[in-house]
Amino acid sequence: MSPSPSSTATPASKSRPIAIVAGVAVAAALLGVVSYTATKPSGGRSADSASSAAEVSADPTNGVYPELEAYARRDAADGLALGRPDAPVVLIEYADFKCGYCAQFARETEPALVRKYVEKGTLRIEWRNFPIFGEESEAAARAAWAAGQQGRFWEFHRAAYAKGAKEKGFGKDRLAALAREAGVADPARFARDTDGAAAREAVSKDQEQGYSLGATSTPSFLVNGRPIAGAQPEAAFTEAIDAAARAAAAKPSATATPGR
Numbered sequence: 001m002s003p004s005p006s007s008t009a010t011p012a013s014k015s016r017p018i019a020i021v022a023g024v025a026v027a028a029a030l031l032g033v034v035s036y037t038a039t040k041p042s043g044g045r046s047a048d049s050a051s052s053a054a055e056v057s058a059d060p061t062n063g064v065y066p067e068l069e070a071y072a073r074r075d076a077a078d079g080l081a082l083g084r085p086d087a088p089v090v091l092i093e094y095a096d097f098k099c100g101y102c103a104q105f106a107r108e109t110e111p112a113l114v115r116k117y118v119e120k121g122t123l124r125i126e127w128r129n130f131p132i133f134g135e136e137s138e139a140a141a142r143a144a145w146a147a148g149q150q151g152r153f154w155e156f157h158r159a160a161y162a163k164g165a166k167e168k169g170f171g172k173d174r175l176a177a178l179a180r181e182a183g184v185a186d187p188a189r190f191a192r193d194t195d196g197a198a199a200r201e202a203v204s205k206d207q208e209q210g211y212s213l214g215a216t217s218t219p220s221f222l223v224n225g226r227p228i229a230g231a232q233p234e235a236a237f238t239e240a241i242d243a244a245a246r247a248a249a250a251k252p253s254a255t256a257t258p259g260r
Contacts (some may be wrong), residue, residue: 079148083124
């Protein structure tokens with residue numbers, strides 16, 4: 001299980017606001033309580049506990065908080081995103097490179113979602129750095145952002161989440177090696193960017209967003225405003241994505257002529 005920020009965050013981070021609007025407060029309670037108990041993969045839990053962590057019903061609006069849909073950036077220049085900016089569904093992932101369950105999701109579940117939804121234009125995945133395991137987590141997050149500035153974030157992501165990668169640590173030399181493995185073209189720029197103010201600001205912005213949602217462990221997700229906590233089975237994500245796609249398709253077209 002990933003720890004709660006109370007056991008790993010700095011004192012300043014403990015006072016972060018839980019939510020900024022009523023709808024976010026409800027979702028924060030869901031992520032804050034459920035993510036603490038639901039981060040372990042389903043093999044270690046009963047079916048009942050797995051379903052409670054990522055409940056999806058036939059109603060595509062059930063468990064969806066419209067306020068949270070606005071957390072999707074849909075920025076075409078975002079190097080830490082995958083898929084069309086105008087995809088009907090956006091999955092936002094809050095994760096830490098030292099998190100074993102994040103690695104499991106990255107290796108076992110995410111590739112299937114990319115093939116099934118991203119490549120077909122249905123889904124966009126947006127990464128949020130949410131380091132909660134201390135200095136090496138922070139350094140890996142900045143390095144991932146720096147790799148993204150050279151268009152190699154997802155290659156860095158794959159290398160950092162490979163089996164055995166986190167056991168080698170994320171010291172400076174190791175991060176440079178991961179950048180080479182990811183095909184980062186300019187190592188000197190990568191080093192500067194990793195240690196620069198822009199990387200720290202970008203990581204801090206992602207962290208603040210995760211804390212504002214009440215996320216207490218990694219990985220945590222939003223699927224078009226629906227919170228999902230923990231490395232859930234692939235079915236939990238496919239059901240949520242399918243429901244979100246149906247809901248998006250049912251919305252009136254923004255370009256439709258009124259009265260017709």
